[in-house]
Amino acid sequence: MLNRALKMAFWVMYDHLGKLILANLVWSLSVLLPGAVCLTAISTGDRGILLVVGVPSAFLTFAVAMPVVTVGLVYMVKGLIETRDGSVMDLFRGIRLYWRRAVGVGVAYVLAAVCLLVSAWFYPVKLQDTARWLGYGIGAVALWGLLFLGLTAMLVLPALVQKRTGFRETLRLTALLVLDNPLFCAGLALQMLVLAGLSVIPPLFFFLTGAAGAVLASSAYEMLARRYVLIEINEGRAPATDKHLDVISKDGAFVFDEETDDYLNRGFRDFLFPWKD
Numbered sequence: 001m002l003n004r005a006l007k008m009a010f011w012v013m014y015d016h017l018g019k020l021i022l023a024n025l026v027w028s029l030s031v032l033l034p035g036a037v038c039l040t041a042i043s044t045g046d047r048g049i050l051l052v053v054g055v056p057s058a059f060l061t062f063a064v065a066m067p068v069v070t071v072g073l074v075y076m077v078k079g080l081i082e083t084r085d086g087s088v089m090d091l092f093r094g095i096r097l098y099w100r101r102a103v104g105v106g107v108a109y110v111l112a113a114v115c116l117l118v119s120a121w122f123y124p125v126k127l128q129d130t131a132r133w134l135g136y137g138i139g140a141v142a143l144w145g146l147l148f149l150g151l152t153a154m155l156v157l158p159a160l161v162q163k164r165t166g167f168r169e170t171l172r173l174t175a176l177l178v179l180d181n182p183l184f185c186a187g188l189a190l191q192m193l194v195l196a197g198l199s200v201i202p203p204l205f206f207f208l209t210g211a212a213g214a215v216l217a218s219s220a221y222e223m224l225a226r227r228y229v230l231i232e233i234n235e236g237r238a239p240a241t242d243k244h245l246d247v248i249s250k251d252g253a254f255v256f257d258e259e260t261d262d263y264l265n266r267g268f269r270d271f272l273f274p275w276k277d
Contacts, residue, residue, distance in 0.1 A: 001223050002187040004264060008081070009219040011263040013212060016080050020211040022088045023073055027210035030069040034061040059110060067106030067157065071098045073214035074157045080215075081222055084262065098160060104167045105156055109149065116146040151178045151185045154192055157214075158221035177224055188220050 013020060034057050041054030075094020079086035095102075119142035127135030152174045159177070160170045178185045192213065199209040 001227065002184055002220075005188070005216070005220040005223045006191065008222065008263040009212075009216045011266060012077065012080055012215050012219065015084070015263075016086070019086070019088055020215070021207050023076055023091050024207055024209065024211040026088070026091060027069045027073055028206045030065050031061060031210070034065050063106040063110040064103055067102040067109075068095055068099045070210065070214060071095065071102040071157050071161065073210055074161050074218055077211075077214050077218040078158075078161055081218060081263070094161065101160055101167055101170070102157065105160065105170070108167075108171070109153055109156075112149055113146065116142045116149065120146065148175075148178065151189055154185070154188055154217050155221055155224075158218045162221060162225065181224060184220070184224070188216070191216060 038054050038057040038061055041049050041057060044050070069091075072091040072093075072095035075098065076086055076088070076090040079090050120139045123138040123142075124132075124135040127138075152171070155177055156170060156174045159165075159174050163170065163173060165173070195209060195212055195216070199205045
């Protein structure tokens with residue numbers, strides 16, 4: 001399933017590279033402006049400036065700017081996957097529709113990450129002399145919680161845009177997806193880490209990182225959504241129809257006819273000779 005998600009992500013990027021680069025410029029500038037203020041405050045080495053300027057600007061970057069503009073990117077990519085068409089204006093439409101819930105998600109994730117990081121450090125250090133193993137245990141639980149938080153963060157905005165549910169339902173759905181698909185999410189996390197590592201190269205950050213991350217996360221969510229739709233269809237809890245793909249019977253079970261999915265039925269020849277049928 002991960003291979004299919006990666007294949008879909010590649011062809012979405014390939015087919016819509018120009019508009020995704022433009023959208024990524026919007027994303028990178030939106031993240032960079034408050035991020036630059038934070039980095040400047042850190043570089044001064046002054047604790048007062050760091051507290052008054054650095055911490056608020058870091059919070060603004062990760063809890064507000066990044067989730068808001070990323071949810072716009074995810075909304076844009078949703079249209080590219082479902083309709084094979086879209087424009088950069090879809091990014092701003094997605095921001096208008098989902099910015100409030102995106103801020104709620106961003107604030108919740110930043111606060112949770114801070115609490116878990118502090119716990120992972122505080123208890124092992126403070127209980128070193130009195131209850132060392134208890135401190136280590138609490139620290140280990142906090143680190144596992146931080147890992148789980150990171151895995152859910154990859155899918156939370158696609159879930160928000162796709163399901164259009166409230167804050168709590170979105171977090172619950174994302175947590176269940178990770179718990180039910182741990183290996184898939186671990187593989188996806190490795191791809192995201194590679195992308196994050198490449199983002200230290202300035203041209204890639206400005207022209208690719210945000211868009212590629214949104215495309216990869218949205219493609220992964222699409223594969224998970226198709227999996228659960230097929231489960232419901234084969235168990236008789238949903239009709240054998242889908243608004244995006246044809247559902248066919250194969251070997252006694254319903255499957256999606258991916259021959260009709262242009263993002264999944266192309267190969268290396270199509271990459272070399274895109275003008276040929």
